Amino acid sequence: MVTPNSISRESDLSGGEYKWGFVTEVEQDFAPKGLSEDIVRLISAKKDEPEWLLEWRLKAYHHWVKMAKEQGEPEWAKIRYPQIDYNDIYYYAAPKSSTEAPKSLADVDPEMLATFEKLGIPLQEREKLAGVAIDAVFDSVSVATTYTEQLEKLGIIFCSFSEAVKNHPNLIKKYLGSVVPYSDNFFATLNSAVFSDGSFAYIPPGVRCPIELMTYFRMNAEGTGQFERTLIVADKGAYVSYLEGCTAPFRKTSQLHAAVVELVTLDDAEIKYSTIQNWFPGSKEGEGGVYNFVTKRGICRGVNSKISWTQVETGSAITWKYPSVILQGDNSTGEFYSVALANNHQQADTGTKMIHIGKNTKSTIVAKGISAGQGQNTYRGQVKIMPSAENAVNHTQCDSLLVGDQCGAHTVPYIEVRNPTARLEHEASTSKVSDDQLFYLRSRGISEEEAHHMIITGWSREVIKELPFEFAMEAGQLLKVSLEGAVG
Amino acid sequence: MLQVTDLHASVVDADEEILKGLSLSIGAGEVHAIMGPNGSGKSTFANVLLGRPDYVVNSGVVTFEDEDILELFPDQRALRGMFLAFQYPAEIPGVRPWQFLKAALDARREYAGEKPLSVRDFSKLFDDKVEAVGIDPDLVKRSLNEGFSGGEKKRNEMLQLEMLEPRLAILDETDSGLDVDALRIVAEGVNSLRSPDRSFLIVTHYQRLLNYIKPDVVHILVDGRIVETGGPELAMTVENSGYEQYIKAAVAD
Ligand SMILES: Nc1ncnc2c1ncn2[C@@H]1O[C@H](COP(=O)(O)OP(=O)(O)OP(=O)(O)O)[C@@H](O)[C@H]1O
Ligand SMILES: [Mg+2]
Numbered sequence: 001m002v003t004p005n006s007i008s009r010e011s012d013l014s015g016g017e018y019k020w021g022f023v024t025e026v027e028q029d030f031a032p033k034g035l036s037e038d039i040v041r042l043i044s045a046k047k048d049e050p051e052w053l054l055e056w057r058l059k060a061y062h063h064w065v066k067m068a069k070e071q072g073e074p075e076w077a078k079i080r081y082p083q084i085d086y087n088d089i090y091y092y093a094a095p096k097s098s099t100e101a102p103k104s105l106a107d108v109d110p111e112m113l114a115t116f117e118k119l120g121i122p123l124q125e126r127e128k129l130a131g132v133a134i135d136a137v138f139d140s141v142s143v144a145t146t147y148t149e150q151l152e153k154l155g156i157i158f159c160s161f162s163e164a165v166k167n168h169p170n171l172i173k174k175y176l177g178s179v180v181p182y183s184d185n186f187f188a189t190l191n192s193a194v195f196s197d198g199s200f201a202y203i204p205p206g207v208r209c210p211i212e213l214m215t216y217f218r219m220n221a222e223g224t225g226q227f228e229r230t231l232i233v234a235d236k237g238a239y240v241s242y243l244e245g246c247t248a249p250f251r252k253t254s255q256l257h258a259a260v261v262e263l264v265t266l267d268d269a270e271i272k273y274s275t276i277q278n279w280f281p282g283s284k285e286g287e288g289g290v291y292n293f294v295t296k297r298g299i300c301r302g303v304n305s306k307i308s309w310t311q312v313e314t315g316s317a318i319t320w321k322y323p324s325v326i327l328q329g330d331n332s333t334g335e336f337y338s339v340a341l342a343n344n345h346q347q348a349d350t351g352t353k354m355i356h357i358g359k360n361t362k363s364t365i366v367a368k369g370i371s372a373g374q375g376q377n378t379y380r381g382q383v384k385i386m387p388s389a390e391n392a393v394n395h396t397q398c399d400s401l402l403v404g405d406q407c408g409a410h411t412v413p414y415i416e417v418r419n420p421t422a423r424l425e426h427e428a429s430t431s432k433v434s435d436d437q438l439f440y441l442r443s444r445g446i447s448e449e450e451a452h453h454m455i456i457t458g459w460s461r462e463v464i465k466e467l468p469f470e471f472a473m474e475a476g477q478l479l480k481v482s483l484e485g486a487v488g
Numbered sequence: 489m490l491q492v493t494d495l496h497a498s499v500v501d502a503d504e505e506i507l508k509g510l511s512l513s514i515g516a517g518e519v520h521a522i523m524g525p526n527g528s529g530k531s532t533f534a535n536v537l538l539g540r541p542d543y544v545v546n547s548g549v550v551t552f553e554d555e556d557i558l559e560l561f562p563d564q565r566a567l568r569g570m571f572l573a574f575q576y577p578a579e580i581p582g583v584r585p586w587q588f589l590k591a592a593l594d595a596r597r598e599y600a601g602e603k604p605l606s607v608r609d610f611s612k613l614f615d616d617k618v619e620a621v622g623i624d625p626d627l628v629k630r631s632l633n634e635g636f637s638g639g640e641k642k643r644n645e646m647l648q649l650e651m652l653e654p655r656l657a658i659l660d661e662t663d664s665g666l667d668v669d670a671l672r673i674v675a676e677g678v679n680s681l682r683s684p685d686r687s688f689l690i691v692t693h694y695q696r697l698l699n700y701i702k703p704d705v706v707h708i709l710v711d712g713r714i715v716e717t718g719g720p721e722l723a724m725t726v727e728n729s730g731y732e733q734y735i736k737a738a739v740a741d
Contacts (some may be wrong), residue, residue: 435541440578443538444592444648445566445599454591458582458631 034087037061040193043092047162047196050169060182060192073186077349078378078410079318081254081291089225089256091194151211155204156240158213161229164200171202175233179262179299179326187258187293187320191227195260198229203238203269212468214243225256232262234269236302241272243471254317255280259294267302267329272310274467278478279315286345289317296323300332300358308335309352310466312475314482317346322380324353327361327389334363337463341479342375342407343486351381351412356389356422365396368460370479371407372486382414385422392422400430401459403452403486431459453480489687490514490537490656495548497536505546506532508712514656514705517684521698522691523723524709525731530691531575533709534660537689538562538572552656566592567599569655573645573662575691580632585644586614588632589651596652613651621646622673638665646677653681658689663697675700695727710734 032039040061044054068086151158157168165172182192199215215230234240244261257279263271273296282289292315298307309323319342325334336352354363369377383394400409411428433455441451457464457476464472490513497507506529514520524530536543537550539562550558557565580588594604605613618625623643633641642662649657662674678688678701690701698706698720706723708716708731715734716722 434578436578437580439538439540439542439562440574440580441588441592442562443540443566443572444588444652445563445595446588446591447563447595448561450591450595451563454583454588455580458580461582 033090035061035089035091035194039091043194043196046092047165049165052173053165056177056182057193060189061194063183064186064189064193067186067189071186077320077380078376078412079320079347079349081318081347084254084256084291086190091225091227092196151209154207154210156207156209157200157202159200161195161198161200161231164231168200168202171233172200172231175231175262175264177262179264179297180260180295185295188260188295191229191258191260191295194225195227195229198231198259200230201232201240201242203232203234203240205236205238205266207235207238209238209240212241212243214245225258227257228259230259230261231264232271232273233264234266234271234305236266237268238266239270239272241468242274243468244273244275245278245471245474254282254288255290257290257292257294257316259296261294261296261323263296263298263307265298265300265302265305265307265329265332268304269302270306270308271298272308273298273323274471275309275311275313276467276471276475276478277311277313277315277319278482280317281315281344281346281482282317284344286317289346290315291318292316292321293318294321296321297326297353298324298334299326300329300334300361302332303329303358304331305329306333306335308333308337308466310335310337310463311339311350312460312464312467312478313338313340313348313350314478316348319346319348319350321350322352324355325363326355326357327363327392328357329361330358331360332358333361336363336365336367336381337466338366339368339370339460339463339475339479340377340379341370341372341482342377343372343482345374347376347378349378349380351379353382353384354394356383356385356392356394358388359390360392361389362393363395365394365398366462367397368399368401368463369409370401370403370456370460370483371409372403372483373407375407376410377408378410378412380412380414382416383424384415385417385419385424387418389419390421392419394422394424396424396426398426398428399459400428401456402430402432403456403483449484453483456483489516489518489553490689491549491551491554492537493549495533495536495550496546497532497543497548498546500542500544506543506712507536509548510709510713512707512714512717514687514689516687517682518704519678519682519688519690519701520705520707521703521723522689522707522709523693523726525735528709529712530709531660532712534572534575534658534689534691537565537658538570539565563595566654567596571649571652571654571657573642573649573657573659575660575664577633577641577645579634579636581634583632584630585628585632585647586611589614589648592648593651617647617650620673621650621677622669623647639667639670642666643670643673646674650677650681653686655685656687656689657681658691660691661693662690663692663694671697672700695723698723708734710737 040057044057180188182189201213203209232242265271279290279292300307307325313319327334334354340348340350342348351367352365365381367379369379371377379398385392398411402409409430433452437455438451441454457479464475467475492510492512495507495510496505498505510533522530545558590610597604618628621643627640645662663671703720706718707714
């Protein structure tokens with residue numbers, strides 16, 4: 001058993017540059033390391049799950065074992081990392097004090113609340129000030145869900161995944177795996193077998209969710225993998241804006257994160273999903289850091305529906321992530337706005353897939369990659385126009401910004417058009433922070449570092465402006481912190 | 489205020505010098521104009537004064553308020569009160585003039601040991617100045633200088649000058665490409681800021697600006713050197729008979 005010890009943020013490992021690198025001393029309840037059918041059963045039993053869900057997990061588990069034997073991890077992405085030993089990972093770690101789920105904030109472990117304070121998400125404050133209902137996932141178990149009462153009145157369900165399994169089994173049964181099937185890909189399949197918790201949101205027909213829903217993920221226990229699952233369903237004419245934030249303390253060893261997010265919109269519904277991903281990127285020398293293998297996919301099932309992904313990816317040693325939209329309903333819209341930053345030894349391989357099936361479907365991709373230090377940034381995107389997709393329109397814009405001359409930016413677009421009425425536009429650019437711009441700002445008294453920051457966030461603004469206001473501020477701040485030392 | 493002695497400068501990595509022994513001295517409260525043919529080194533001089541990294545100073549001394557500034561970074565020079573209105577201002581996508589000027593003013597106030605202006609006070613000042621320099625308020629909601637017309641860029645430089653209230657303002661052809669109204673605005677801006685402890689160095693090709701702004705001293709810059717210094721009447725002479733005689737004299741040197 002691992003006993004976490006406190007590391008101050010001035011620790012020599014990172015030189016204090018990863019601001020959120022601290023460890024909370026909460027007792028953890030671990031299942032033994034390694035993956036087996038028994039572990040899957042244990043996770044399911046711990047959570048008191050119904051038989052059908054255990055069956056689903058086991059199907060996923062057996063499929064994963066087969067995949068691991070036959071093909072192993074996918075290898076097409078432009079990322080390099082040491083072999084992951086899947087038997088050296090804890091697949092379940094619940095804070096001990098919350099094995100009985102807290103009924104209210106008062107029941108939440110004060111240490112844990114203190115952690116959220118340090119993260120800058122004081123739950124009590126935020127719910128009042130910002131009108132954000134937060135579902136905070138600490139390691140894998142949801143510790144607190146706020147604001148639910150007000151939401152309940154509107155018929156909105158927002159709770160941890162486990163609660164949803166208990167209280168809304170029909171919705172879970174109907175939608176779980178309906179966008180990302182358990183057999184989808186190596187990491188999604190692994191998640192399907194061992195996911196420990198996550199968030200669930202359901203917006204009933206005609207309801208516009210009045211506040212932004214938010215989940216804050218944080219990894220804590222050393223050697224644990226994090227496998228959370230998010231499922232959001234917007235019923236006919238519903239709207240919701242959903243925020244996801246993440247941090248992890250720094251560790252010398254790498255941590256595996258394999259999450260799955262599924263979004264479903266029915267007729268005239270809209271989901272706006274915003275992420276700020278700030279998992280520990282590893283030390284300057286490339287030691288440790290989170291391996292972030294995430295499957296995010298939405299389906300516009302209904303007509304006139306819309307799914308919009310916005311992400312600011314500053315963290316993780318490795319990012320492997322392609323939030324996608326399946327445009328099935330006629331006149332549906334998919335959007336992807338992304339800023340991915342790779343500094344020091346970070347590697348980001350990220351992009352999107354837009355699959356056009358319905359008529360008059362429209363997709364927009366704005367992908368911006370910032371590479372600094374020895375960072376490697378790859379945009380990988382697919383636009384697929386199926387024969388049924390009359391008059392589909394896609395606009396893709398890929399911009400790369402290089403800071404320094406040891407980093408790399410790569411663009412890998414895949415385009416498949418099977419209907420001649422489609423209209424596709426693709427723009428790409430690569431730039432550097434220009435000396436003229438820097439001198440202009442500095443000649444006004446702005447320091448070199450601040451000038452770089454201003455130019456870089458300005459360059460990213462098309463994406464950042466898609467974020468809800470509070471998140472936009474945080475995103476700017478994160479870009480700044482993440483680039484410290486890379487400029488000047 | 490500003491003392492330049494035998495300044496020699498060239499483009500980084502180039503052998504040929506652009507400034508070849510330039511000397512001048514500007515006292516507190518004075519307005520100096522520099523005129524000179526295209527390519528004579530006026531912009532180079534203005535940029536070297538602010539420390540643009542494209543240039544190297546090979547020899548000479550520049551002091552600002554008795555401090556040797558040649559080792560200072562551009563932002564350090566700016567914080568001490570130097571300002572350059574650019575001939576060709578840079579375009580910076582996604583950065584709004586408001587945000588940029590707030591940062592610049594905050595930096596300057598912090599350097600002076602003052603608190604940053606509150607957002608409300610700043611906004612009021614900003615809106616007033618935007619109106620004063622006649623910039624379309626919609627323009628300053630866009631990206632800094634991006635897609636601004638030539639004249640709009642110059643007005644934006646004036647906006648910054650008026651907001652930042654420097655001790656020494658260098659205007660590099662701020663009057664070029666301006667319509668008559670804009671020209672008057674530039675002149676009014678400069679005249680209203682004239683004070684015993686603020687100086688101006690105005691680079692211009694046209695006598696007409698000097699009809700509005702009465703300079704104390706006029707310099708003629710040819711081939712990297714000041715070849716003639718005089719009063720306002722010198723600008724008239726140039727306007728009437730061009731630089732021919734000065735160029736000949738410079739070549740003869
Ligand atoms: N960064 C640079 N790289 C190369 N050459 C330069 C650079 N800056 C200036 N020069 C050269 O130095 C000379 C002086 O240029 P400068 O821009 O200072 O002239 P100017 O007097 O401002 O002219 P104008 O009246 O046309 O604005 C020119 O020959 C110019 O081409
Ligand atoms: Mg010039």
